[in-house]
Amino acid sequence: MSHDGVGLRAVMRSVAFLTAGALAVPALTACSSEDAAGKPVAGQDIAPASRDLVADGGTLRWAVDAVPETLNTFQADADSATSRVVGAVLPSMYRLDRNGCPQINPDYLESAKVVETEPRQVVLYKLNQQAVWSDGREIGAADFAAQWRALSGKDSAYWTARNAGYDRIEKIERGKNNLEVRVTFSRPYADWKSLFSPLYPKDVMGTPDTFNDGARRKLKVTAGPFALTKVNRKGGEVSLTRNPRWWGRPTKLAEIDLVAVPRDKRATALAAGKLDLAEIAPSEAERITLAGQDKGSTPLQGPGATITPAKALPKAIAKNAGQQSALSGFVVRKSLEPVYTQLALNGSEGPLADERVRRAVARALDRQELAQVVLKPLGLPAVPVGSHLALSGQQAYADNSGALGGQDTAEAQALLTDAGWVPGGPVTEQKKHDAAGSRGKAAGSPGSKADSGDGSGDDGQYIVGEDNKPGEADREKKDPKDHSGQHQQKHSRQHEDEQAGKHLDGKQYSRQGGAPGAYAPKGTAAPAGAAAGALAKDGKPLTLRFVLPSGPSSEPLRAVADRIAQMLQRIGIRTEMNKVSDDSYFKDHIASGQYDLALYSWPASAFPATDARPIFAKPVPAADGSLSVEQNYTRVGTDQVDQLFDQAISTLDEDEERALVRKADARIWAAAGSIPLYQRPQLTAARANLANTGAFGFQTPIYEDMGFLKKGAKVSASPSAP
Structure with a gap:
């Protein structure tokens, strides 16, 4: 799991699955162009x-967020850099093409299919006879069996992050010869293709010691187009070089260096010649586009985009002509x-524990407009996501948002009224203060106002719909002397019943950390359709705590x-x-439930x-009295979704599985615990003569084809058709 600009993908990998946008795995079945x-x-x-x-040869310097803490992708602290290394040096039975469709990886696998269903499901793998580990040993049943034993969950000595699927295997045997592997399941398992990608050698999986510690810092035995030759933690670099035992197409590159560079420093590293390839933020993408409009860079300005090159180029860039060149x-x-990216609604407590309030929030959203905020300025399709469980192009995808309904202000207001939230009411300043912060301060919660995470104190918080920060009224009563700006605050408090139609002034908003210009100046008329008054119930206002990361790379998230x-x-x-700080955003707020609204x-x-089951599973009481939520950080779930x-996981009928997954998604929409908004942009800066690498979309990177063009060779830099 991740929120834009903050590296939390290891959290997703720790329990649920390995993809997390880095290590691709196959889709459910072969794709059909006629599929819905x-x-x-x-x-x-x-x-x-x-x-x-x-050209043959050359070194590709590719940016990563950090040198991986572990090279074992089945451990909880594995991250996207782990997956990038693993994708280059270890076997994967399947890989995705650019349409998100699975293709058998012929370098390792000749075929794999279900050969028996009664009395047990049996899958037969036929391996490429040339496939060998770097020590010369054939890849075979012993490696499959060792990985199953390590990940089955039966031996607690293995510190594994997941065992889904492996816990359904009954036995693994050698087939008719060394190239055949028979996997017998104790229970039907629809997603058997997800297993053994990646595949580690038995040298890693064979004992708890080698699994837990041996593969964290090095991989002695590999079997990919590249070999792992150096992990320099102090220098922030991982080196991959051609595997001399590789039996497939030779790699074009002689070496790939994964270089740890923070995202906010990548433009500088690119300009200094320290990188050839790096994922970047929209602001850096704009700089590169403006610098190289005549060099084949695709424009970032989509039709009707509000950003213009003149506005997008900061004065500081203009001064640094050398770097820009x-x-x-x-x-x-x-x-x-x-x-x-989704809007998460914490349904465990407070107003959002009421499904009617969650549905009202969802019905207030114009998801098309929110997608445009992020994607339109980049020239990317601003299409709202219609599923929690798949994206357009994947087999399980279907737009099930109709189960909740689209933007409808009248319906949203009716839901709130039905839930007992009505305009006006006796709301005191102290009560407003408590409503805004009490849940975050309970039991010393890290989500309290005192722990904004970025060292800004009060400046880390502001209330949209209020003219002042919580608690200012109390401070003014203690000190009746007029201070700079307080006359405006006094004036605003005389009209509390109209606060929902007013806005923070630009200066105050900027001081509190918001984006200047996001709201009209004080005194500007309320927008059409604005509520006549804020809602209240039992003397308390309807105020939701919206927790956001404060780092510079999360700026698009804050705009949304x-x-x-x-x-x-x-x-x-x-x-x-x-x-709050990027480091504390997930662990101290999302995972611990210290929020009402959040984006990740x-x-x-x-x-x-x-x-996806752990993400949407119904929370259940744990033995110690706490609530076990797995990865369901919204705390919203139903028995029907679980069923x-x-x-779906127990049927071997692929059409039936897809139908069940889509039905589950419709129920998740109806519960309104999370609202999918838009597919996240993928922007990659690449040296102009780099080929077969960049913004991969669904595709698994093919490492052996990456490289630098021969002198005089040219290719189109425009996106290929899906």
């Missing part, structure tokens, strides 16, 4: 080139990640949050915006029946 799931919203953009146009050697390759706050204000819901992202799994997932 359609095609990916955006195609990949990797500057495809035939191998004869790519160096960036002209790069192009921006863009697509959509197989990841969607501001727009959501305006939409909620129109139906009488105030939002308390609470900015989930990767779309190729195996939703297995991988549909269980049925």
